[in-house]
Amino acid sequence: MFNGRNLWRLSLTLWGIGGSLLLMRLPIDWPLASVWALFGAMMWWYRRAITKAIRAAAQTLDIHGISDEPLEAIDALASAARLHMQKAQQSTAHLATHLQSDVYVDAQTHLGNRNFFDARIEVLLQPELNTGAGLVIFLLLQMDNWPDEARNDVIEQAGVLILNVLRDRPDAIVARRHANEFAVALHPVKDSDVGALCNRLCRALKNLILPANVDAHVxxxxxxxxxxxxxxxxxxxxxxTADLALRTAQLRGNSGWVRLDVDRHLSIRGMVAWRTLxxxxLTKRHFGLIRQPVLKMADNKVWAQELFAVLWTQEGAPVSASEFVPMALASGYLTDIDRMLIDDVVKILMYDDHAPYRVIVNIHPASLAKENFSSWLIERLAGHPALRDRLVVEISYASLPTYAEKLEPVIAELxxxxxxxxxxxxGETLLDVTSLMEWAVDYIKVHQTAVHEVCDKHHSEQAVAWLSALAQLCRDKDIALYAEGIEHREQWVRLKDLGFTAGQGFLLGKPTRLQRLAGERVLAEGDTSR
Known part of the structure; x- marks a missing residue:
């Protein structure tokens, strides 16, 4: 049988015969003997090289007990390589599934997420799919300042109720677009079915069971x-347009729906109500301030009070910043509203000058980017030197990139x-941490989405890795690291271990109507131990 062992023996035989004849100088065909000897030597060298390569490959594939016979060893290596390839393909498929799940699926509700919804909408908007009208519904659950458990419970209930309403439309696209916001898309859809579907969704959501520990009504x-x-x-x-319809529904105060089609005249009607508000x-200065403390992790003492604006409608209904800021920005009123709030905060600080806290005021980047507003703000600070170290200007990083070039000198001047x-x-959205570190600021505050993931079984490993890297970069740049949305002691302890130096959230103090800044601390020292 012509196998590896016989091939090895043949090469040695030919080499031996050829070499012997050459040494004995017998009267034979010397060129032929030389060829025999050379062929045998080459076969021996090739076998040695092959054996060496096989052993190296076996070591790489972690195979033990490999045969000394080249052909047998090659067969064993081929089998091992096929097994490794199968495992690699399985791992790749698992990784692809995992990544796809992370990118397109909301871990809590198991619905699609914002990326999923955006991708599907882009497909529906392709010109070749011009087969009739489609419908998009943005659905918001108004749960500002709710505890984490209560909010999550209602979100999961809502997801189930929405799917139940759409069970007769298997082609429906349902996603959780944001923390408290869902989105639904249907294509095609009859115009006459839109109102009926919205009413069915409202009737279903009326069955939400609200937790006993929240002050809210369905x-x-x-x-x-x-x-x-x-x-x-x-x-x-x-x-x-869908967002304008959603904000208009909020402005009405009671749970319900508003339809505005992609039509300029209909959109203007919705904007008129906001302009009136x-x-x-601005005329009646009909607004209020809500405060929430920011505590230092070193001693649990209040470092600052963050102030949030609430506008009041003519009927006396509150409108939170998350509701009115997008519409004020779109209608050109935001800078005037920011100026009004800064004026009021300055008066509060001057009147309540014995309060030991700093005051955090959120100013939209669009306002700060306007030269007349930033100049006015700096003049106010110049006229009240005692307020400079007590006023803290906080800027939303999510809205920053659009105004980055104009904001850099303003921040430096402040x-x-x-x-x-x-x-x-x-951390509310994906961001480049390296670009964040290019800014010269005093602190950054991590959004509650990332804070909650620190102790979330689905995302804790990724969240801790990201926050650890962020904490190290902040230490290198001498930037303080704060957290918002802390609701559990476990989160407080974990964040403190990661290098955070201050935080705010329900665990540390609930938002309350501002009466005065001075007085007792919102939490006594040690309350984070509960």
Whole structure:
């Protein structure tokens, strides 16, 4: 049989015969003997090289007890390589599934997430799919300042109820777009079915069971904004119209829905209601301030009070910043509202000058980027030197990139006057940490989404790795690291271990109506041990 062992023996035989004949100088065909000897030597050298390569490959594949016979060893290596390839393919498939799950699926509700919804909408807006009208519904659950457990419970209930309403439309696209916001898309859809579907969703959501530990009523909990579209519109037009419809539904106060189609005249009608509200607020100064403490982790003492604005409608209904800021920005009222709030905060600080706390005020980047506003703010600080080290300007990092070039000198000037400047909502969306470190600020505040993931069984490993890297970069740049949305002692302890130096959230103090800054601490020392 002509196998590896016989081939080895043949090569040695030919080499031996050829070499012997050459040494004995017998009267034979010397060229032929030389060829025999050379062929035998080459076969011996090739076998040695092959054996060496096989042993190296076996070591790489972690195979023990490999045969000395080249052909047998090659067969064994081929089998091992096929096994390794199968395992690699399985691992790749598992990784692809895992990544796809992370990218397109919401871990809590198991619905699609914002990336999933955006991708599907882009497909529906392709011109070749011009087969009729489509429908998009943005659905918001108004759960500002709710405890984490209560919010998660209602979100999961809502996801089930929405799917139940749409069970007769298997082609429906359902996603959780944001923390408290869902999105639904249907294509095609009859115009006459839109109102019926919105009413069915509202009736279903009326069955939400609210936790006993929240002060809320289902009649002021859910709001729907619906818009009918054709494939010739852009995603921006579609989303902005649906968002305007949603904000208009919120403005009405009671749970319900509003429809605005992608049509300029209909959109203007919705904006008129917001303009009326903003004119009323600015004329009557009909707004209030909510405060929430920020505690230092070293001693559990209050470092600052963050102030949030609430506008009041003519009927006396509150409108939170998350509701009115997008509409104020779109209608051009935001800078005037920010100026009004800064004026009020300055008066509070001057009147309540014995309060030991700093005051954090959120100013939108769009306002700070305007030269007349930033100049006015710096003049106010210049006229009140005692306020400079007590006023903290906080800027939303999520909205920063659009105004980055204009904001850099403004932030530098504010810090030169001694005003503390920080970024909040860091980690709400994907961001480049390296670009974040290019800014010269005093602190950054991590969004509650990342904070909650620290102790979440689905995301804790990724969240801890990201926050650890962020904490190290902050230490290198001498930037303080704060957290928002802390609701459990476990989160407080974990964040403190990671290098955070201050935080805020329900565990540390609930938002309350501002009466005065001075007085007792919101939490006594040691309350974080509960």
């Amino acid at each position: 009649d002021q909990l859910y709001f729907l904004g619906a818009t009918v579209f054709s494939p010739d519109v852009s995603r921006y037009e579609l989303y902005s 903003f004119d009323h607020v 810090r030169r006057y001694g005003t503390t400047v920080g970024f909040d909502h860091v």
